[in-house]
Amino acid sequence: MAHTGPEADxxxxxxxxxxxxxxxxVDAGPDxxxxxxxxxxxxxxxxxxxxxxxxxxxxxxxxxxxxxxDRVFAAYFGGAGAGGVVRGAPAVRLRATVRDAGPAPxxxxxxxxxxxxxxxxxxxxxxxxxxxxxxxxxxERAQLHRLLxxxxxxxEPRRTARLRPxxxxxxxxxxxxREVLRHGGELTPPRRRARTTRPRRVVLLVDVxxxxxxxxxxxxRFAHAAAHGGRVRTEVFTxxxxxxxxxxxxxxxxxxAALAAVAAAVPDWRGGxxxxxxxxxxxxxxxxxxxxxxxxxxVLSDGWERGDPALLAAQMRRLHRLAHRVVWANPRKxxxxxxxxxxxxxxxxxxxxxxxxxxxxxxxxxxAAVVRGADDA
Amino acid sequence: MRPIGRDDGHEAWPAGPGDVRARLExxxxxxxxGLAVACFLALRLRRPIFCEGDAGVGKTALAAALAxxxxxxLIRLQCYxxxxxxxxxxxxxxxxxxxxxxxxxxxxxxxxxRLEGELYGRRFLIARPLLQALETASCxxxxxxxxxxxxEFEAFLLELLSEYTVTVPELGTLRAQSPPVVVLTSNRTxxxxxxxxxxxxxxxxxxxxxxxxxxxxxRRVPGASARLTEQVxxxxxALRAQDLVKPPGVAETxxxxxxxxxxxxxxxxxxxxxxxxxxxxxxxxDLERARALDLTALLSVRGA
Numbered sequence: 001m002a003h004t005g006p007e008a009d010x011x012x013x014x015x016x017x018x019x020x021x022x023x024x025x026v027d028a029g030p031d032x033x034x035x036x037x038x039x040x041x042x043x044x045x046x047x048x049x050x051x052x053x054x055x056x057x058x059x060x061x062x063x064x065x066x067x068x069x070d071r072v073f074a075a076y077f078g079g080a081g082a083g084g085v086v087r088g089a090p091a092v093r094l095r096a097t098v099r100d101a102g103p104a105p106x107x108x109x110x111x112x113x114x115x116x117x118x119x120x121x122x123x124x125x126x127x128x129x130x131x132x133x134x135x136x137x138x139x140e141r142a143q144l145h146r147l148l149x150x151x152x153x154x155x156e157p158r159r160t161a162r163l164r165p166x167x168x169x170x171x172x173x174x175x176x177x178r179e180v181l182r183h184g185g186e187l188t189p190p191r192r193r194a195r196t197t198r199p200r201r202v203v204l205l206v207d208v209x210x211x212x213x214x215x216x217x218x219x220x221r222f223a224h225a226a227a228h229g230g231r232v233r234t235e236v237f238t239x240x241x242x243x244x245x246x247x248x249x250x251x252x253x254x255x256x257a258a259l260a261a262v263a264a265a266v267p268d269w270r271g272g273x274x275x276x277x278x279x280x281x282x283x284x285x286x287x288x289x290x291x292x293x294x295x296x297x298x299v300l301s302d303g304w305e306r307g308d309p310a311l312l313a314a315q316m317r318r319l320h321r322l323a324h325r326v327v328w329a330n331p332r333k334x335x336x337x338x339x340x341x342x343x344x345x346x347x348x349x350x351x352x353x354x355x356x357x358x359x360x361x362x363x364x365x366x367x368a369a370v371v372r373g374a375d376d377a
Numbered sequence: 378m379r380p381i382g383r384d385d386g387h388e389a390w391p392a393g394p395g396d397v398r399a400r401l402e403x404x405x406x407x408x409x410x411g412l413a414v415a416c417f418l419a420l421r422l423r424r425p426i427f428c429e430g431d432a433g434v435g436k437t438a439l440a441a442a443l444a445x446x447x448x449x450x451l452i453r454l455q456c457y458x459x460x461x462x463x464x465x466x467x468x469x470x471x472x473x474x475x476x477x478x479x480x481x482x483x484x485x486x487x488x489x490x491r492l493e494g495e496l497y498g499r500r501f502l503i504a505r506p507l508l509q510a511l512e513t514a515s516c517x518x519x520x521x522x523x524x525x526x527x528x529e530f531e532a533f534l535l536e537l538l539s540e541y542t543v544t545v546p547e548l549g550t551l552r553a554q555s556p557p558v559v560v561l562t563s564n565r566t567x568x569x570x571x572x573x574x575x576x577x578x579x580x581x582x583x584x585x586x587x588x589x590x591x592x593x594x595x596r597r598v599p600g601a602s603a604r605l606t607e608q609v610x611x612x613x614x615a616l617r618a619q620d621l622v623k624p625p626g627v628a629e630t631x632x633x634x635x636x637x638x639x640x641x642x643x644x645x646x647x648x649x650x651x652x653x654x655x656x657x658x659x660x661x662x663d664l665e666r667a668r669a670l671d672l673t674a675l676l677s678v679r680g681a
Contacts, residue, residue, distance in 0.1 A: 031575055035424070042421045043394070043414070050394075053414040057578040061571060063429060066581055161459030173471035174463075180478065181493055233567075248568075288623070289432075290525070290566030314662070318622070 152229025169194030305344025430582025433626020
C-alpha cells in the first residue's frame with residue numbers, strides 16, 4: 001500500500017475528516033472519532049491503508065455508510081480508497097414533496113392548530129370515513145391528516161419464548177424457591193408462569209408510483225401513524241421505480257417532518273411500477289433474511305405492473321411462504337365495477353391471504369383489523 | 378509507540394495486523410486487509426467486532442478462527458427472539474437448591490440466614506455463555522445473530538460489553554479477569570441499535586474474489602485435486618453472478634468441493650455438477666435455474 005497517505009499527525013485532521021463524513025450523512029460522533037484516534041495509536045498513522053481501515057471500522061455503522069465513507073475518504077485524503085474501488089455515489093435527487101403528488105392543491109394545514117369545534121369535527125369525520133382519498137377537498141384533506149394521525153397497526157399476536165409470572169401455567173421454580181426460602185423452608189404452593197404474547201411485526205410496502213399519486217400521501221401518513229403505535233417496530237418501504245426503506249425517515253414524531261424526510265429520501269415519485277422486480281429486491285435484501293419471516297406483510301398498491309406479471313407472481317409466492325400473512329390493500333378495489341384485471345393484480349392474488357380496499361379511512365380501519373388478525377375481508 | 382489498549386500481559390498476542398493475518402491463515406482462515414486490521418484492533422483495544430454480510434461469507438467462522446489462532450476457548454451464544462438474561466447470563470440451579478434445602482431440613486438445620494447464604498452461593502449458580510465468557514481467562518465470545526434478539530437484550534448487552542462486568546444481586550459484581558475477545562454477527566434482518574454498534578468495530582463481509590476464494594477452498598478441502606477446487610470455485614463465482622434467490626456463500630463453495638471430492642472426482646463435469654448442486658443451492662427455483670444453465674459453458678468462461 002502506498003506510503004504517500006494522509007499525514008494524520010494531529011487529531012485535528014481526523015476531526016475534520018469526521019465532520020466531512022457527518023456532512024455526507026455518516027453518523028460519526030465524537031465517541032467514534034475517539035475510537036479512531038485510539039485505533040491509530042496502535043497502528044501506523046502515516047500509512048494510508050491503516051488510516052483507511054481504522055476509520056472505516058470505527059466511524060461507519062452500516063453498509064450504507066461504506067459507500068459514503070469511500071467517497072469522503074477519497075475527497076479528503078485524495079485518490080481512491082485503500083485499494084478498494086470507490087464506487088460512484090448515487091445521485092441525490094430532491095423531488096417535489098408528497099403533497100404535490102395528489103391532485104388537490106397544497107393545504108399547509110398540518111402546522112397550524114385548527115379551531116373547528118369538536119362536534120362538527122366528529123360528524124364530518126363520520127362522513128369523511130367513507131370518502132375516497134382521491135376526491136377530497138383541501139379542507140377535508142387537512143382533517144383527514146388529523147384523523148390518520150391516531151392510527152395504530154399492531155400485528156396479530158404471537159406467543160414468545162419469554163415467561164412472565166401468571167396465575168396459570170407451568171411452575172416457576174425461581175419464584176417458588178424464593179417463596180419457600182421466605183417461609184424458612186416450609187413448602188408453599190408453587191408459583192406459576194406462562195408465555196407472553198407479542199404483536200407480530202408489520203411490514204408495509206407502499207406504492208408511490210404515478211398511478212397511486214392520489215393515495216400516496218394519505219397512505220404514507222397512515223404508515224407514519226402505524227410506525228409509531230405499537231411495541232414492535234413497523235417497517236415501511238416505498239415502491240415505485242425502486243425500493244426505498246423509509247422506516248428511519250418516519251421516526252420523526254411530527255407527521256409533516258416525517259413526510260418531508262420521506263419525500264427527500266424517495267427518488268421515484270410518480271414513476272412507473274415494476275412490482276415484481278421491487279418485491280424481489282425487498283425479499284433478497286430484507287425479507288428472506290428474516291424481516292418478512294413470521295410477519296404480517298401489507299402491500300398498499302393498485303397492482304398496476306409495468307413489468308412481467310409472471311415475475312410478480314413468483315415473488316408473491318415467495319413472500320407468501322415467508323410471511324405469516326400477506327394482505328393486499330388496493331384503493332381501486334372500491335370503484336364500482338372493479339375487477340382485478342390488471343395483469344399484476346391478477347398474478348398476485350393467488351398468493352394473498354386478504355384482499356381489502358384502501359381508499360378511505362373506513363377501509364384503512366378495516367385493514368388495521370385484518371392485520372390484527374380479524375377474518376379475511 | 379505506547380499501546381492504547383489495556384495491558385493484559387498477553388505477550389503472546391499479535392503485534393500487528395500482519396501478525397494477526399499470518400496466525401489466522403495458519404489456522405486455515407484467510408483474511409483481507411480490512412479484517413486483519415479489525416481483528417488486530419479488537420485484540421488491542423478490547424473492542425467487539427460487529428460483523429455484517431450475507432450468509433455463508435465467514436462471519437461465524439471468524440470467531441472460531443480467532444479462537445484457534447489465539448489458542449483460546451470459544452464460547453458461543455446463539456441469539457433468538459425473546460432471549461433474556463437467565464438464558465444468556467446465569468441462572469440458579471433450582472432442583473439442586475431445593476434438594477439442598479430438604480437435606481438441610483432433614484439434618485435439622487435451624488440457622489435460616491446461613492442456609493440462605495448457602496443456597497445462593499456460587500455452587501448453585503449455572504453460568505450461561507456470557508458469564509462463562511467473563512469467567513474464562515482470555516476466551517473468544519461469539520454472539521451469533523444479534524439481530525434476532527430484541528431491543529431489551531441489546532440494551533442489556535451494551536452494559537456487559539463496555540464494562541465486562543455482571544451484577545448478580547445475591548453475589549455482587551463479577552468482573553472479567555481478562556475481557557474476552559467478542560465477535561458479534563448480524564444478518565441485517567433489522568437495524569441493530571446505534572448505541573451497540575458505536576461500541577464495536579464495524580466490518581462488512583463481501584464475497585471474496587476468485588483468488589481468495591480459491592485459496593480458502595484449497596485450505597478447507599485439502600483432499601480435493603487442484604483442478605477440482607479451481608473449477609468448483611470458478612463455478613461458484615459464476616453462479617453468484619447469476620440471478621439467484623440465494624447466491625452461494627464461501628461455505629457453500631467449500632461444501633460443494635467437499636461433496637465432489639467425496640464422490641472421488643478429480644475434475645468437474647456437467648453431470649457431477651448437477652448431481653451435487655444440492656450442496657450449493659438451497660432453493661428449488663435456484664436449482665431449476667442452474668440446471669437450465671449450461672454449467673460446462675460457465676466453466677469454460679473462466680478458462681479453468
